[in-house]
Amino acid sequence: MTDLVPSQWPLFSDFAIIFERDPAARSWLEVLCCYPGLHAVTAHRLAHWLHCRHIPFLPRLLSHLARCFTGIEIHPGAQLGVAVxxxxxxxxxxxxxxxxxxxxxIYQGVTLGGTGKETGKRHPTVGKGVVIGAGANVLxxxxxGNHARIGAGSxxxxxxxxxxxxxxVPSRNVGECNTTAAPLEHGHLPDLEAETIQHFWTRIQRLEDQLYHLKLSAHSSLTTLESSSHG
Structure with a gap:
C-alpha cells in the first residue's frame, strides 16, 4: 500500500486515499462535498479527540449528528488509523x-460490533490494509490480520x-489473498456452499456407480450358478 501522506496529517490522508481507492472520484470539490464516508471520518476524528480528553456529552452529540447526516455511526471511542x-x-x-x-x-452496511456477552474490549481489531465487503458483520x-479481506455478507x-x-455465514477462512493487487474481487471469491454440494454430488455418483457394478457382478454370478445347476 502506498503511503500517500505522513501519518501526522490524517485528515489529508483521509481525503487523498479516496482518489486511489475510488475510480468514480473525479475532482477534489466532488469528494469534499459528496462523500459521506469522508464526512463521517472527519467528524469522528474531532469526536475522538474530545472523547480522549474526557469531555462529556459533546463527543456523543457529534457522533449522533454525523450519523444523521451520513448514515454512518462511529462511536467516539473507536480508534481509526490514517487513510481509512x-x-x-x-x-x-x-x-x-x-x-x-x-x-x-469499508463498504456500506458493515458492522464492527460486539456479541453482547463481553465487557471491556468487546469489538474487533482490524489490521492495516483490510478490505471489508458490503453487509459484512465482524463481531x-x-x-x-493485516491485508485480510472479508467477503460481502459474511x-x-x-x-x-x-x-x-x-x-x-458463519465465515470460513478460505485462502491467502493479495489486497494490494486485487482489493476485493467478489466475482472470484469461492462459493463454499456450492463446492460442498458439488463434493457430495460427486461422491454420491461414485457410490451409485460402484453399486451398479456390484449389482452387475452379482447378477452375472447368479446367472453362472443357475447355468451350472441346470447343466
Whole structure:
C-alpha cells in the first residue's frame, strides 16, 4: 500500500486515499462535498479527540449528528488509523472499542460490533490494509490480520489471519489473498456452499456407480450358478 501522506496529517490522508481507492472520484470539490464516508471520518476524528480528553456529552452529540447526516455511526471511542476509507457508507456501524488499521477499506452496511456477552474490549481489531465487503458483520473481540479481506455478507466470529480471505455465514477462512493487487474481487471469491454440494454430488455418483457394478457382478454370478445347476 502506498503511503500517500505522513501519518501526522490524517485528515489529508483521509481525503487523498479516496482518489486511489475510488475510480468514480473525479475532482477534489466532488469528494469534499459528496462523500459521506469522508464526512463521517472527519467528524469522528474531532469526536475522538474530545472523547480522549474526557469531555462529556459533546463527543456523543457529534457522533449522533454525523450519523444523521451520513448514515454512518462511529462511536467516539473507536480508534481509526490514517487513510481509512468508508465507501458509500450507509449503515456502517463501528463500536466503541473497535480499532481500524491504516488504509483499511469499508463498504456500506458493515458492522464492527460486539456479541453482547463481553465487557471491556468487546469489538474487533482490524489490521492495516483490510478490505471489508458490503453487509459484512465482524463481531466480538477478534483480530483481523493485516491485508485480510472479508467477503460481502459474511458473518465473522473468529480471527482471520493476515493475507487471508474470509467468506460465508458463519465465515470460513478460505485462502491467502493479495489486497494490494486485487482489493476485493467478489466475482472470484469461492462459493463454499456450492463446492460442498458439488463434493457430495460427486461422491454420491461414485457410490451409485460402484453399486451398479456390484449389482452387475452379482447378477452375472447368479446367472453362472443357475447355468451350472441346470447343466
Amino acid at each position: 476509507f468508508i465507501d458509500h457508507g450507509m449503515g456502517v456501524v463501528i463500536g466503541e472499542t473497535a480499532v481500524v488499521g491504516d488504509y483499511s477499506l 466480538g473481540n477478534i483480530h483481523i 458473518v465473522v466470529l473468529h480471527a482471520v489471519p493476515a493475507h487471508c480471505t474470509a467468506v460465508g
